[in-house]
Amino acid sequence: MNADQREAVRSNAKYLREVRPVDPDEIYEYVDGQPHPAAVAQVLRESAVDLGLVERDDGTFEPVEEGPLSVTFHGVEAFPVEYGRVLEDRLVAEYGPGWPDGESGDRLRERIRSFKDDYYNQRAVEYDAQTALTYALYHLPDYYAVTQYVLADLVREGLVPKRLRVLDVGAGVGGPAAGLHDLVPEDALVDYHAVEPSDAVDVLEALLGETGRNFHHTVHRETAETFDPTAVASEFDDDATGDRNAGFDLILFSNVLSELDDPESVVRRYADALTEEGTIVGLAPADRNTAIGLREVERAVADRGPLTIYGPDVRLWPDESPADDCWSFEVKPDIEVPVFQRRLDDGDPGESGLDGAQRRDGEFENADVQYAYTYLRRDGRRRVDFTPDDSRVAKLADSESLVTERVNCYLAKLSRDLSDDGHPLFRVGDGSQQVDHFAVLTDESMLNSDLLTAEYGDVLSVENALVLWNDDEDAVNLVVDGETVVDRVPV
DSSP: OOHHHHHHHHHHHHHHTTTSOBOHHHHGGGSTTOOOHHHHHHHHHHHHHHHTEEEOTTSOEEEOOOSBOOOOOOOOOSOOHHHHHHHHHHHHHHHOTTTTSHHHHHHHHHHHHHHHHHHHTTOOOOOOHHHHHHHHHHHHHHHHHHHHHHHHHHHHTTOSBSEEEEEEETOTTSHHHHHHHHHSOTTSEEEEEEEOOSTHHHHHHHHHTTOOTTEEEEEEOSOTTTOOHHHHHTTOEETTTTEEOOSEEEEEEESOGGGSSSHHHHHHHHHTTEEEEEEEEEEEESSHHHHHHHHHHHHHHHHHSSOEEEESSOOOSTTOOOOSOOOOOEEEOOOOOOHHHHHHHHOOBOTTOTTOSOOOTTTTOOOOEEEEEEEEESSOOOSSOOOOOTTTSOOGGGGGGGTTSEEEEEEEEOSSOOOSSSSOEEEEEOSOOSSOEEEEESSOOTTTTHHHHOOTTOEEEEEEEEEEEETTTTEEEEEEOTTOEEEEOOO
16 A cells, blocks of 8 residues: 555544544545455554544444543462463574473573573673573563553552553563553553663563453663663654643653662663653562662652653652661562473473572562562652641651650551561551651551551551650550550542
C-alpha cells in the first residue's frame, strides 16, 4: 500500500470512529485502488496508538475509552505456563532438550550462583546471552509478580489511564513487560517502550511476541544513560484530539537503579518525559543494599525536585527529610515454583565436576515475592495528602527528646512483622525521622488492632504511644499497648 492509500485509510478511520466501529471491510471501498481489507487492517493496527483505537475480537476498531484503568486483581499465584514455554524454547534452542542436565545444566547453575554473588557484593553484572537466560530462569517469575502487585495498587487508586504510554527502563528479560500485559484488560490501549541494551533483549522480544493485539511495543537497544526519553515523547501525536501528548504516563525503573553510576540524575532527566499526572515507579530487590539504595535515590530526587514521593515512604511534614537507613520492603505470598526452575534444581550433574559446589535442595527455585518500591510524581500528589498539626501531634524527628513520654503521631507502616515470635514489630516513619523507628505491639486490643491489619504503606493515626529508646538497635520504639489507639487514615 502506498503513502497516499495509507493516509486515506487513516483519514477515513478518523471520520468513522465518531460514528461507528471502524471496519476494514468497509474502509477499503473508500480508498483508491481498493486495497485488500487485510492490508487496511494492518495499517489500522500500525496507526492504532496515534488514532486511539483498540482492535475488537470481530476485527473492527473502536476508540479506546477515556478515563482511568479498572482491573480485577487478587494477587499472583503462578507464573503463566505460556511464558514458561517461551523461555524453555530458547533454552532448548541454545542447549538442547536436556538443558537442565549434564554440562549445560552445570553451567547454568554456576552462572546463577555467580550473578547472585555479584549482586550480593555489589559488583557489576555483564548480561551476555548465557547470563540473560540464567537470569530469566531465576528472576523472570518473581519480577512478573512484583510488577503486577505494584501496578495494581496504582490502578486501584485511579492513577493509570486506560490509554497508557509506558517506558520500561532496563526492561531486562521481560518480567515487567509480561506482568503489565497480563494486568491490563484487552480493551485497554498500551504503547509500551522498552530500553534495554544487553542480550536480555532476545528473551524480552520472545515474550513480547506473546502479547495481545492492543499491546503495542517498541524496543530501544540503548543504555538508560544514553537513551533520550524526551525525544521519544516529543513524537507522540494524539490524532484522536489533535493535541500533542505530553509524555509517558508510567516510567518504570525495575531493578536497574543499583546498576547505574548516577541513578539520581537519570531519574531526574527521565522525569522530563513524564506527563503532568504520570508516575515514575522504582523497584528493587528486598536485600539490604538495593532496598536502601532505592530509598537513597528516592530521597535525593524528592529533596531536589521536580518529583515528590506519592508513597509508600510518605513525607507528612513540609520541609522535613528522613535520615534513617529505612531498609523497607513489601512481602507478598510466594508463587508456585515454575516447572523450569524445578527441572534445573533437579538436573543431573555433568561428568566434569563443574557443578562441584554442594548443591542445596531448592537452591535454584525462586518463589519469593519481596520487593522495595517507590512511587514518584510531578504533580505533588501524595497517597495520604494532609499535613498534621504540630500543636496536637509529635514529629518523629523529635522523638529522641520525648523518650519515656506518651505521644500522639501519624506514621506510615513500612514493613511486615519483623519480630521473631515475640511482640509484633513494624518499621514506621513519617518522613521526618532521623533514626530508625519501630512500632511494638505489646498489648493487642480492638483499639489498636489497625497496626496489625494495616497494609504496607498505610498511614496510621496513633494516640498515646509510649516512646522508648532501643539501645540494641540504636532506634526509637513506639510502644503500642492497651492505652494506645491506632486508626487507619483514609486515602
